[in-house]
Amino acid sequence: MISESLLPWYDKHARDLPWRLSPRQRCANPERQFTDPYHVWLSEIMLQQTTVVTVKSYYLKFLDLWPTVHELAAEELDKVLSAWAGLGYYARARNLHRCAKMISEDFGGVFPNNEEDLLVLPGVGPYTAAAISAIAFDEPSTVVDGNVERVIARFYALKDPLPGVKGQMKACAAKQTPAQRSGDYAQAMMDLGATICTPRSPACVICPIQENCKGRKGGIAADLPKKAPKKIKPTRRTYAYVFKDNKGRVLLRRRPDKGLLGGMTEVPTSGWLEGQDPLLDPTLEVLAEWDSFQGIVKHTFTHFHFEIVVRSAEFSQDVSRLAKELGASWHSEDDFGALALPTVMKKILRHAKLST
DNA sequence: AAATCGGGGCC
DNA sequence: GGCCCAGATTT
Structure with a gap:
């Protein structure tokens, strides 16, 4: 059983994390063990x-x-x-x-x-x-995250690739889940994966469960788990329009509730096109004298690369009507901290010489 | 089963 | 540049 050697190791080496009760806290408060x-x-x-x-x-x-x-x-x-x-x-x-x-x-x-x-x-x-x-x-549930998958794949020398082998991994993990101290065991497995049974160059020589690890015996621990090849990421391109008024405020709007960056705050952009140059948004273009080319912001999401050509212009009139037309509102830099600005939007604003 | 959905740190 | 991270939800 993994837990026999893992739990003593955990008692000594458990990481100190904000959401985890320290051994001292648990000793001082026998009522609150979890x-x-x-x-x-x-x-x-x-x-x-x-x-x-x-x-x-x-x-x-x-x-x-x-x-x-x-x-x-x-x-x-x-x-x-x-x-x-x-x-x-x-x-x-x-x-x-x-x-x-x-x-x-x-x-x-x-x-x-x-x-x-x-x-x-x-x-x-x-x-x-x-x-x-x-x-x-402290229920005896089988907790399987990326760490546990790696530990189990190596311990049992499971050579089939993820995600197909997930079911088998869960079954192996379930066999190891102890009836006692299930919560500690779950966290111990994750600590082990995070600190010793790491993705690259695992520290097998100091591993508390090295004795029965088939991956280590076979000398293939570092090569597991196998994973299916990943798809290449396409590149999408757009223009971002940074509208500034004469008070240094910027036009920002809320994204739709569903989908990418759902509900977050954004700078108005043209269509996000794949595999070609971005297209200027005609309705936004005619609203101002836009600065010439200002450079490109690059950002990578989970499944595509994103390239944003930043344009900016200053407004002196009709600012409230403009905001209404775009479904946007004016914000000064002082308020940026209170907004739901995702990182890509902060990059765009910083590129336009605004401090987020 | 495959696609969608962020961002940062590491090599 | 790709890989990984205490994955869930939608298609």
Whole structure:
């Protein structure tokens, strides 16, 4: 069993993370052995496809702004999106807010304590449901994230590629899940994957489960797990129009609730075309004397590269009518911090000599 | 099953 | 430049 050697290692080497009770805290408070479900849920949503280092400051900021799920539920969505800006995968923030309302208004502020009921919550999938039930309630759920997949693939020397081998990995992981200290075990597996059983050059010589690891015995640990080849990313191009008024304000608008950067704040742009030069937006072009070529902002999303030609112009009249026509509103630089500006939009504004 | 959905740090 | 990250949701 992995847990026999892994848990003693975890007791010594567990990482100190904001959403994790330290051994001292657990010793001082025998009543509270597990992290508050609200804290576990919040951290797990943030940690989806996102590194621990990146999440830490956001997690602490959110708890500071909204100490309980009720306060988060009562907040405006745009305020939550603003606080989430920069973390990426903004559907997570929208689902987080929906879920908070559900917990606060329908569940009396009490999180479900088992995998099946947690799975119903928006933004909570198989991994997160298992993680919350294990970490917050010590349920013997099988928690499988990217770390665990790597550890299991190596421990059992599973050579078939992801994602096809996911089912087999889950079955292997389930066999190892202990009935006791399930939450600690889940976190120990993830710590192991993050610090020792790393993607490149794993530190097998100091690994607590090296004894029974088939990947290490076969000398193939570093080559696992195998993954299916990835598709190449196309490039999309657009013009971004930075409208400035004579007070140094800029026209910004809210993106549609669904899809890419849903609900976030944006600079008006022309169509996002693939594989060709961007097209000027005729309705925006005639509204001002635009600066000549100002250079290109480059940004890469999950599934495409993005190249933005930035244009800017200053307005002296009809600014309110213009805002109405574009469905946009004027914002001064001082307010940028309170807006839900995704990173690509901050790049564009900075390129136009505005400080975000 | 495949596509969509961010951003940063590392090599 | 590609890879990885405490994945979920939609098509």
